[in-house]
Amino acid sequence: MSLNWQEMLFQFFGGLGLFLFSIKYMGDGLQKSAGDRLRDILDRYTTNPMMGVLVGILVTVLIQSSSGTTVITVGLVSAGFMTLRQAIGVIMGANIGTTFTAFIIGFDIGQFAYLVLAIGAFLLFFFKKNSIQNIGQIIFGLGGLFVGLELMSNGMKPLQELPTFIDMALRISENSILGVILGALVTLIIQSSSATIGILQGLYGEGLMPLHGALPILFGDNIGTTLTAVLASIGASVAARxxxxxxxxxxxxxxxxxxxxxxxxxxxxxxxxxxxxxxPKMQIAFAHGSFNVVNTMIQLPLIGVWAYVVTKLIPGEDSVIEYKPRSLDLHFIEASPAIAIGQAKEEVLRMGKYSIRGLEETFEYLKTNDKKNAKNVLQYEEAINSLDQKITDYLVKVSAQPLSDTDSTRHHILLENVRDIERIGDHFENIVELIDYKTVNGVQLSEPAINDLSEMFTLTIETVQKAILALDTTNHGLAIDVTKKEELIDQMERTFRKKHIHRLNLGQCSAHSGIVFTDIVSNLERIGDHAVNIAEAILQKH
Incomplete structure (x- = not known):
């Protein structure tokens, strides 16, 4: 019998493409329905490994990607929100959660796939409400998933009459290691364990492979999905690795x-x-589920051991930018508001240190154009925003308590300080965006412009450093020094703008470079304003 290879390949790869798209589309719909709660769920409910497993299952079911769950988890570990032990529990749960797709496929509702697609399309095109559109996206993705599977199955059907394929399937069945390697490689190539399982369900469902030959491929699929994370972690943080x-x-x-x-x-x-x-398809789904559930049950008690092992295998420490407050004990709000205010001050000072580091990294980014610096800047800015929210919420609760005049003044100053430091973070983020614009659009700053910016950056960093130190020590002299430096920053802004206009008239700078230059100068001047606000709050206190 002659096989129509073109039709087979077109059906298989077309079906695979539709399957992959549908999984992502359905996952995006689920994620939109969940809103921004996924990160919060991972942060809040992974207090112990068992909870981590449950949360890992939930999040992976919602986003339809164990790799996606792993990426979020790595971010939380790097940010200090989650320990490695907690992260291991989430990973175990993610492995269980990723079997959800296999069970959906196992129900084999392919005969209704086109109806499901139609319902999804109807909800997408005839309703404007976001929540209904998200449901439509989920349903449409589900329908597409089954249509893709049907196409893949149709593409694979003729293989059952091909002696070469039958011989290959028998060899794999006789060699479990070969099956594991095949499963891992296919998953690595396709970049989706769900797709590999779907293909396997199709092969087994069409009788192209015995169960004892399909299972090692399934095991290999679970290894293959981890290789994506390994590749992604190359050059990443210690926590990610x-x-x-x-x-x-x-x-x-x-x-x-x-x-x-x-x-x-x-x-x-x-x-x-x-x-x-x-x-048959549901048999593979149950095998997949059983493998991951039993594997988790066996290894869950060993989380401490594995955390120790990977720490030894991958030594080193990350310079962790902690997003989570270290202090802010709710107990002190009622028991001792004065202590609570003291704790809030410690967190505000940490915000201040992050603002200094963020500003320094921004300066480095201007000089080196190294994306690592830009990444660090954005992490510092995110940490500042996170602390801003937590500290503000804490201080609002403190304000409900009876405060002495002294504590009331301290409380008011801290609220103002938090706002100013948060704005400093916004401004250095703006500068990073301007540097990105410069790079993307090939904008060149003249050497005099670079020198001017370097001078202003140096003075601005010194000013913020002294402002935070003045806040820490409530040093009157330092606060006065900050006000003097801020006046110099204002003078610099005026002088540098005039110098820029002069360079522009001489044709030494382009209009685009002028926009970048003046906007960076403007942001630095505003950072100086916020630094002086911190200093003036101290001076008013005295």
Whole structure:
């Protein structure tokens, strides 16, 4: 029998493309429905490894991507919101959560796929409300997923009559290691474990592969999905590399365990299929689910051990930018408002230190154009914003308590300080965006312009440093010094603007470079204004 290879390949890869798109589209819809709560859920409810597992399952089901959950988790570990032990629990849960798609496929509602697509399209095009459109996106993605699977299955059907393929399937069935490698490689290439499982369900469903041959491929699929995280972690933070290493370790150990008991596991799935009357696709789904649930049950008690192992395997420390407050004990709000205000001051000072570091990194970015500096700036700005919200909420609660005149003044000053430091963060973020604009558009600043900016940056950093030190020590002399430096910054702004206009008239600068230059100068001047606000609050207190 001659096979129409073109039709087979077009159907298979077209179906694969539609499947991948549909998973992402459905995941995006689920994520929109969840709003910005995913990060908050991971932050708030992963207090212990068991909760981490449950949250990992939930978040992965919502975003339909274990890799996505891992990325969010790495970010939270890097930001100090989550420990490595908690992150390991989330990763285990993510592995279980990613089996959700396999169970959806296992229900095999392909005959209704086009109807599901139609319902999704109807909701998308005839309703303007975002919540309904999100539901439409989820439903449309679900329908597309089954249409994609149907196309892939149709593309693979003729293979059952191809002797070469039958021979290859038999070889894989006889060599479990080969099956694991194949599963890992296919997942690495496709970049989606759900797609690999979908293909496997199609192959097994069409009778192209026996169960004992399909299971090692399934195990390899779980390893393959971790390799994406490994590639992404190259050159990343220590925390990112440890989380990626743990993901690999978890799945490799699980695969070794299940390969050792492969005959028994195969019998278990066959028994389950007989008892529950499972269709072939659902058998793979249950095998996938069983693998990850049992693997988690075995390794969950060993989280402390694995955390120790990956820490030893990947030594080093990140310069962690902690987003989470270290102090702010709610107990002191009622018990001792004065202590509570003192704790708030400690966090405000940390905000201030972040503003200094962010400003220094911004200056480095201007000089080096190194994206690492820009990334650090944005992290400092995010940390400042996070602390701003937490400190402000805390101080608002403190204000409900009876305060002495002294404490009331301290409280008011801190609220003002928080606002000013947060604005400093906004301004150095603006400068980073201007530097990005300069780079993307090929804007060149003249050497005199660079020198002017360097001079103004240096003075601005010194001014902010002294303002934060004055806040820390309530030093009257330092506060006065800040006001003097801010006057110099104002003078610089006026002088540099005039010098820029002169260069522009001489044709030494372009209009685009002028926009970048004057906007950076303007942002630095405003940073100086906020620094002097901090100093003046101290002077008024005295």
């Amino acid at each position: 440890r989380v990626a290493a743990m993901h690999v370790l978890f799945n490799v150990i699980g695969t070794i365990i299940f390969l050792l008991i492969l005959p028994q596991f195969t019998l278990y799935i066959e028994w389950l299929a007989g008892v529950a009357g499972l269709e």
